[in-house]
Amino acid sequence: MKKIELLAPAGDLERLKVAVIYGADAVYVGGQIFGLRSAAKNFSIEDLKEAVEFAHSRGVKVYVTANIIPHNEDLTDLPDYLVELGKVGIDALIISDPGTFSIVQEVLPDMEIHISTQANNTNYRTINFWYKQGAKRVVLARELSLNEIKEISEKIPEDLELEGFIHGAMCMSYSGRCLLSNYMANRDANRGECAQPCRWKYHIVEEKRPGEFMPVYEDETGTYIMNSKDLCMIQHIPEVIEAGINSLKIEGRMKTTYYVATTVRAYRMAIDEYLKDPKNWRSNPQWLEELNKASHRDFTTGFYFQRPDEKEHIYSDQSYVRTYDFIGLVKEYDEKEKVALIEQRNRFFKGDHIEVVGPREEIYERVIEEMWDIDGNQIDVAPHPQQLVKIKIDYPLKPFDLLRKIREE
Incomplete structure (x- = not known):
């Protein structure tokens, strides 16, 4: 083989x-x-x-x-x-x-x-x-x-x-040889500029009834036929x-x-x-x-x-299924202090139940009990994109480990 x-x-x-x-x-x-x-x-x-x-x-x-x-x-x-x-x-x-x-x-x-x-x-x-x-x-x-x-x-x-x-x-x-983007958005999919019109919502408009949008599929929200x-x-x-x-x-x-x-x-x-x-x-x-x-x-x-x-095909909408949020990427871990330096990717809070994912097979679950900003001030939330945050965690993390939590509705 x-x-x-x-x-x-x-x-x-x-x-x-x-x-x-x-x-x-x-x-x-x-x-x-x-x-x-x-x-x-x-x-x-x-x-x-x-x-x-x-x-x-x-x-x-x-x-x-x-x-x-x-x-x-x-x-x-x-x-x-x-x-x-x-x-x-x-x-x-x-x-x-x-x-x-x-x-x-x-x-x-x-x-x-x-x-x-x-x-x-x-x-x-x-x-x-x-x-x-x-x-x-x-x-x-x-x-x-x-x-x-x-x-x-x-x-x-x-x-x-x-x-x-x-x-x-x-x-x-x-196979990717599509001209729909060229026609609908004047963006050449075969030169790297696809606008993905196959993901758009479509209705039918009859020539003598302009402005009257009729669903292609029997659904009042329209359809995503492609x-x-x-x-x-x-x-x-x-x-x-x-x-x-x-x-x-x-x-x-x-x-x-x-x-x-x-x-x-x-x-x-x-x-x-x-x-x-x-x-x-x-x-x-x-x-x-x-x-x-x-x-x-x-x-x-x-x-x-x-x-x-x-x-x-998915006819109801173009959205993705998202059940978890990626909240942070591990930059460093201090084994002596048991503190991880995290680069924030989505907002998270003190008290959040999180999962730690790495290239190993095991996934570890923890609760964020303590967290600080980069200057050492205690904080309850990390709201800013790519904000550097320190969290107390007893499991030894490695750079490029990921933190995630169940997505809030």
């Missing part, structure tokens, strides 16, 4: 470090141009240098997205940008466009290239074509079933890797791996530090259990419970087992 890789998203340096610490084997990020998440913070060249150094020191790979569908003007700065990426020491580039592919081969002939899902990789002939051009890996289209993937894996070279999504948001145009559920394959790790996918990818470069940590942690445990004893693997309900504690939409298995039907 090929080496199994857990591949995590990172929208910035903090999220990359969290992904690495919580168990990712590789991380994919966007540079400041040529990626499909222009709204993410993304990485400057200096950030990438630090990211690569941090990841490589822990045996983790870093892949950079360059997977927009470029127009002529987009190509102008690409060669110089690639030279800078080559100096940083990244492990691979994720490409969707043949022109971009050829420029990468000219400028960085030794760079490993992965073919993005944007290239609509739905059959073994396409995948073999990319292999012959020099691609090391192909990211499978999301509209493939496990049976189709198994057939593909049987008809490609052994040294060609297959990457597939196992968790995260699903695009209405599953709003897909989120993918979740935590209960089907054996089927995914045994179909031939060896890089298991989590979607979410726009997602929070808490989402990255929680999701990577859950899938790390599930994959490790499979690798220990594939024949006797059983899904642990706690893994799914953890995924439910991160912000998410209702879950689906997408196309993996059967073609999705009307049950795979």
Whole structure:
């Protein structure tokens, strides 16, 4: 069996470090141009240098997205940008466009290239074509079933890797080649500017009755006819791996530090259990419970087992399910004083019942009994974003541990 890789998203340096610490084997990020998440913070060249150094020191790979569908003007700065990426020491580039592919081969002939899902990789002939051009890996289209993937894996070279999504948001145009954003908001989804109009609320207006909004679906609040559920394959790790996918990818470069940590942690445990004893693997309900504690939409298995039907969309609203609040990130812990320095992420109070989550399997519950501001003054609440707060806690915490509490209605 090929080496199994857990591949995590990172929208910035903090999220990359969290992904690495919580168990990712590789991380994919966007540079400041040529990626499909222009709204993410993304990485400057200096950030990438630090990211690569941090990841490589822990045996983790870093892949950079360059997977927009470029127009002529987009190509102008690409060669110089690639030279800078080559100096940083990244492990691979994720490409969707043949022109971009050829420029990468000219400028960085030794760079490993992965073919993005944007290239609509739905059959073994396409995948073999990319292999012959020099691609090391192909990211499978999301509209493939496990049976189709198994057939593909049987008809490609052994040294060609297959990457597939196992968790995260699903695009209405599953491989991502969508023009709806261009039409509705004049923002090119294929150049990193998607406005996500598939998540908007729609009504019908009849030509001779302007201003009279009729629901597309029988619901007085309107409908979200293109709003897909989120993918979740935590209960089907054996089927995914045994179909031939060896890089298991989590979607979410726009997602929070808490989402990255929680999701990577859950899938790390599930994959490790499979690798220990594939024949006797059983899904642990706690893994799914953890995924439910991160912000998410209702879950689906997408196309993996059967073609999705009307049950795979959410027609009532576009909101996420949020049952827990991420309230703080641990910066330091003083073992002698048993005091943790916390960077606040959501408001919390003295007396709150909290959970402490780290890359380990155990989750610890505590009540905040004492807390101080950075100047040592006792306080009852931490209301300010990214406020530094000290709390008394008897369990030894580590940097990048997370604190969370049940969300208040």
